Amino acid sequence: MRIALGLEYDGRAFCGWQSQPNGLSVQDTLETAIARLAGAPVRLHAAGRTDAGVHASLQVAHFDTGAVRPLTAWVRGVNSFLPPSIAVRWAREVDEAFHARFSATARHYRYLLLNHPVRSALLAGRVGWHHAPLDLAAMQAAAVLLLGEHDFSSFRSSECQAASPVKHLTRFEIARDGDLLRFDVSAGGFLHHMVRNLMGALIHIGKGAMPPDWMAELLALRDRTVAPPTFMPDGLYFAGVSYPAAFEIASEPCFRHYLV
Structure with missing residues (x-):
């Protein structure tokens, strides 16, 4: 099955989104956490890559897995394996035609x-x-x-x-x-x-x-x-991604922030 995730992260602790040999990227950190819950390696595909120090209030990514878990597990379970600087905000089961990057408008x-x-x-x-x-x-x-x-x-x-x-x-x-x-x-x-x-x-x-x-x-x-x-x-x-309505993925930009 294919799972889409809505993600939030503070980019200061990472060398950017894309996987790096040192393993200090957002992608590497998330893939390690998801694999612990799935019981097998996974590969994440994101809507867009962010550079070192750049944050996300709503990044969208997807992965394929044979593991059957409640959607709440892909949120709370994965978050339990993540550092405080990354959080999964929501999870959706999506059609295999959906691609976080290539389906984005x-x-x-x-x-x-x-x-x-x-x-x-x-x-x-x-x-x-x-x-x-x-x-x-x-x-x-x-x-x-x-x-x-x-x-x-x-x-x-x-x-x-x-x-x-x-x-x-x-x-x-x-x-x-x-x-x-x-x-x-x-x-x-x-x-x-x-x-x-x-x-x-x-x-x-x-x-x-x-x-x-x-x-x-x-x-x-x-x-x-x-x-x-x-x-x-x-x-x-x-701050967000727009997708065709058929995919039922929240398309409004997430411009909220929690600054004091």
């Missing part, structure tokens, strides 16, 4: 940014931080220019293995709640480091170093070397 990310002169000790590693005041309206105007289909080569990591740099952004919203800025972005897929590279450009615009229409220039140049550096991973959350 959209992926959702949220970046949380503390915009305050002094960094926070309590939020360290859970939010990004920029000390200088940021112009919300300027960043919002720049974000609008990213919507639709574009070649995002200027925001693509040199290590990116995607077949094409062309992606279609359907959402890029920025809001402020006191000193906390929320950046919500959705697309069918993302390039390696794409969201963090976009954050670097938006903050450059927000602090007044460049006007909002500079974002369109960066897109047109298709050159990573002309855009600002990759921003810190701390505040980035994989």
